[in-house]
Amino acid sequence: DVKVTQSSRYLVKRTGEKVFLECVQDMDHENMFWYRQDPGLGLRLIYFSYDVKMKEKGDIPEGYSVSREKKERFSLILESASTNQTSMYLCASSLGQTTPGNTIYFGEGSWLTVV
Amino acid sequence: QKEVEQDPGPLSVPEGAIVSLNCTYSNSAFQYFMWYRQYSRKGPELLMYTYSSGNKEDGRFTAQVDKSSKYISLFIRDSQPSDSATYLCAIGWGDKIIFGKGTRLHILP
Numbered sequence: 001d002v003k004v005t006q007s008s009r010y011l012v013k014r015t016g017e018k019v020f021l022e023c024v025q026d027m028d029h030e031n032m033f034w035y036r037q038d039p040g041l042g043l044r045l046i047y048f049s050y051d052v053k054m055k056e057k058g059d060i061p062e063g064y065s066v067s068r069e070k071k072e073r074f075s076l077i078l079e080s081a082s083t084n085q086t087s088m089y090l091c092a093s094s095l096g097q098t099t100p101g102n103t104i105y106f107g108e109g110s111w112l113t114v115v
Numbered sequence: 116q117k118e119v120e121q122d123p124g125p126l127s128v129p130e131g132a133i134v135s136l137n138c139t140y141s142n143s144a145f146q147y148f149m150w151y152r153q154y155s156r157k158g159p160e161l162l163m164y165t166y167s168s169g170n171k172e173d174g175r176f177t178a179q180v181d182k183s184s185k186y187i188s189l190f191i192r193d194s195q196p197s198d199s200a201t202y203l204c205a206i207g208w209g210d211k212i213i214f215g216k217g218t219r220l221h222i223l224p
Contacts, residue, residue, distance in 0.1 A: 004158075031210065040123070042216035043203070050210075090158055094210075103149060104205070104212055106158035 003027070004107035006091050012113045019078040021110050023091030032074035033058075033092040033104065034066060043090070049074055081114045088112075118142055119206055121215030129223050134191040138204035138215045141185065145213075148180050149205040150189045153217065159203055163189065194222045 007022040025032065033048040035058075045058030047066040055066050063085060067075045074093075078085055091107040121138045128134055136150075147166050151159035163178040165171045171178045177190040187206070191198055199222045204215040 040216070043214045088156075103161060103164055105161065106151075108158045109156070111156070 025093040029093035
């Protein structure tokens, strides 16, 4: 079974703090994603990566950055956390671009509260 | 028109009933279709995945795709309280996947 592990499930951070959310997948997937999920807004793509050291902006990249130094690990960084970044963050992974039907597998989610 | 539309619910049905969850989509280029189940405060988990028009069955779950109408459905037979969750449809082509916003389902004991 695919396993996507998000190291922090619940975090409370102060406004202005730098926040790191870590994600590791164990299935040698090429693609990794960061989404945020908010009531009424559904899943919104923040950033994704097709390969090590590659990153692409999603629909809502403002206020976020990412790092992918190793294939299995994809980190989301909030440079200066703000209260409107309070949300559930979901990491996901899928097979490579050339594989038809890139089913996405999700982690358990990280609940971030910024106070 | 949004690419994928899904009624947010909530949908409440008695235990044992057949549940029907639906999504419509606008882009005929979509090639594959998925349903995810998400329990409260958990990540979505893949339930069903299909490429083609028609029905795909897995236990109590049936995924139905009608490409001519751009309409997909998930049916749950003999619904159980443990089926209470949010169900998200997801539709894709190539490496692009679009998610519906999810339908909240409550199965009443």
